[in-house]
Amino acid sequence: MIEVKDLTKDYGPIRALHGVSFEVREGEIVGFLGPNGAGKTTCMKIITGFLSATSGAVTVDGLDVVEQGAEVRRRIGYLPENAPLYADMTVREYLTFIGALRGIAAADLPDRLSKVAQTVGVSDRLDQEIGTLSKGYRQRVGLAQAMIHDPPILILDEPTSGLDPNQIVEIRALIRELGRDRTVILSTHNLPEVTATCNRLIIIHRGRIAADGTPDQIQAVHGGGNAYLVEVLPKPDLSIEQVFRSLQSVQAVSAVDAPAAGTLAFRVEGPGEADIRADLFYACVRNGLTLVGLRRDRADLETIFQRITLS
Numbered sequence: 001m002i003e004v005k006d007l008t009k010d011y012g013p014i015r016a017l018h019g020v021s022f023e024v025r026e027g028e029i030v031g032f033l034g035p036n037g038a039g040k041t042t043c044m045k046i047i048t049g050f051l052s053a054t055s056g057a058v059t060v061d062g063l064d065v066v067e068q069g070a071e072v073r074r075r076i077g078y079l080p081e082n083a084p085l086y087a088d089m090t091v092r093e094y095l096t097f098i099g100a101l102r103g104i105a106a107a108d109l110p111d112r113l114s115k116v117a118q119t120v121g122v123s124d125r126l127d128q129e130i131g132t133l134s135k136g137y138r139q140r141v142g143l144a145q146a147m148i149h150d151p152p153i154l155i156l157d158e159p160t161s162g163l164d165p166n167q168i169v170e171i172r173a174l175i176r177e178l179g180r181d182r183t184v185i186l187s188t189h190n191l192p193e194v195t196a197t198c199n200r201l202i203i204i205h206r207g208r209i210a211a212d213g214t215p216d217q218i219q220a221v222h223g224g225g226n227a228y229l230v231e232v233l234p235k236p237d238l239s240i241e242q243v244f245r246s247l248q249s250v251q252a253v254s255a256v257d258a259p260a261a262g263t264l265a266f267r268v269e270g271p272g273e274a275d276i277r278a279d280l281f282y283a284c285v286r287n288g289l290t291l292v293g294l295r296r297d298r299a300d301l302e303t304i305f306q307r308i309t310l311s
Contacts, residue, residue, distance in 0.1 A: 001024055001152075002058070004020060004021055004056070005058070007019065007053050008020075008054045008056050019208070022209060028183055028184070028199060029184045031193070031194025031195075031202070032044070032188070033189065033201055038189075038207070039207040040187045041157055044155055044157050044187050048065075049066075050078075052066065061153075074102075074149065075151050075153055076151050076153045076154075077147050077153065077154045078155050079145075083139065083145070085130050087131030089129065089130055090126065091126045092113065094141065095116070095117070102148055112148060112149075113148070116147050116148050120144045121170075121174070122137060125137055125141075135164075136166075136167035139167070139171055140171075143178075147178075152183060154182050154184045154185070155185045155187070156186050158189075172197050175197050179197075195215060199214060200212075203309070218301065219298045219300075219304065220298070222299070222307065226269060226273055226274065227269045228269075228276065228295065229267055229293065230267075230280055230294055231259065231263050232291055233289070238287060238289075240266065243283055243284075247279050249279045250269070250270060250276065263292050281294065
């Protein structure tokens with residue numbers, strides 16, 4: 001649905017994007033993740049037509065962002081980091097104004113406004129001035145303006161910036177709900193944001209794509225190999241380390257500190273990305289071992305993000 005090819009953006013002598021390429025398929029909720037200054041907002045603005053690229057191309061639903069910009073914008077709802085709200089308007093006045101700008105027929109606008117207000121949870125605030133709303137409700141109004149024309153694609157730039165923890169939970173839940181029937185790109189530097197909301201992550205660092213995939217895929221590639229932590233109860237006269245070494249699917253075994261008193265723990269490495277948990281389980285069964293714990297030994301996403309973006 002969205003295809004970005006070799007996107008480059010220069011601000012004078014500073015290159016913000018270096019040949020960025022990725023695709024977003026219909027129905028995905030994609031987290032566009034990176035530290036401040038990584039190029040996230042620049043990329044989002046180029047996709048939405050707010051900025052022009054120095055080189056490269058972006059197509060949305062097969063339409064070129066530059067050559068067919070008006071058609072592209074009809075398909076996209078955009079919530080910038082600082083939502084373009086007018087504090088002295090009521091929510092109803094503002095959404096009516098935005099709907100008219102979006103070309104919605106006057107006869108259809110009240111019904112569309114009512115539906116989008118219900119979707120984002122501001123139906124009971126329609127006649128309240130925006131300047132008197134809490135930050136959380138203002139963000140909901142920002143989402144409403146992005147959705148007023150019922151676009152199939154939503155691009156959200158730092159949608160929970162400045163919200164309190166309760167408001168963050170509410171907006172995350174709303175984004176997940178919106179993603180059921182739309183394609184969503186969520187730009188943020190907040191890792192919990194994307195892990196709680198998105199089914200795919202794209203990590204950008206210094207204007208380049210550093211990682212792309214599901215959380216599991218990114219952990220598999222950047223999380224330290226195909227290793228498992230096995231925790232068992234001791235068994236006299238049995239070399240447990242040798243039990244695991246004897247398996248054909250095992251490449252290396254090392255004893256590690258046990259997480260609980262009275263148990264033994266081992267780090268077992270397998271080949272490539274083959275899942276060897278079943279082999280480890282049945283080895284324990286055959287040798288009468290009590291298996292206390294078995295899990296992949298991979299760096300968590302926060303650690304991976306730090307490795308990538310601090311390098």
